[in-house]
Amino acid sequence: xxxxxxxxxxxxxxxxxxxxxxxxxxxxxxxxxxxxxxxxxxxxxxxxxxxxxxxxxxxxxxxxxxxxxxxxxxxxxxxxxxxxxxxxxxxxxxxxxxxxxxxxxxxxxxxxxxxxxxxxxxxxxxxx
Numbered sequence: 001x002x003x004x005x006x007x008x009x010x011x012x013x014x015x016x017x018x019x020x021x022x023x024x025x026x027x028x029x030x031x032x033x034x035x036x037x038x039x040x041x042x043x044x045x046x047x048x049x050x051x052x053x054x055x056x057x058x059x060x061x062x063x064x065x066x067x068x069x070x071x072x073x074x075x076x077x078x079x080x081x082x083x084x085x086x087x088x089x090x091x092x093x094x095x096x097x098x099x100x101x102x103x104x105x106x107x108x109x110x111x112x113x114x115x116x117x118x119x120x121x122x123x124x125x126x127x128x
Contacts, residue, residue, distance in 0.1 A: 002027040002117050006098050009122030016126075017086045022098030022119055024079040029053075033106045034081035035115060036070060038094035038124075045097070049083060050109040059109050063091070088126045095121040 008020040022034065035050035049060045049070040058070060067087045073080040081098050099115035101108075108114045 002100075004098050004100060004117050004119035006096065006119040006122040009096060009124045011125045011127060012088055014088060014090060014126055014128050016088055017084070018088060018124060020083040020085065020096055020098075020122060020124075022081040022083075024081075024100065024117075029079045029100055031103045032100040032116075033057075033103050033109065034070075034072060035099045035101060035109060036081070036083045036096060037099060037112065038092075038096045039121075040094040043094075045112065047110040047112075048096070050101075050106070051081070052106055053103050057106065085124070088124075090126055090128055093124055093126045095123050097121045 003026045004022055004024055006022050012018050033052045036048040037045050038048050039045040047061050051058045051070045051072055069084040071082045098119045100117040101115045105114045
């Protein structure tokens, strides 16, 4: 069974950095793009970043552009999506989710219903 598992969340201070990792297992994710989303308390889940399988296309929300970096690790027997978060701000705390979308639908990278697989989420907390 295909599974995505996030890790790396935690408590940091404003201005700190944090790296989230999403490990894929139970299947092959070739031809799948990966995305990160987040949901803060009382708010809808929102798009954060996405990267195509080959890495040729990358997208960020305006709120994280120039601070966050998404990358893929497609080495043999490994498929991970990494979200490097720098200069964390008070508006960044949320549960962060990784998700996988078939490459053919990647033009809709921000459209959550098109994503086939989701992780359970990891909490990011930022203290001032």
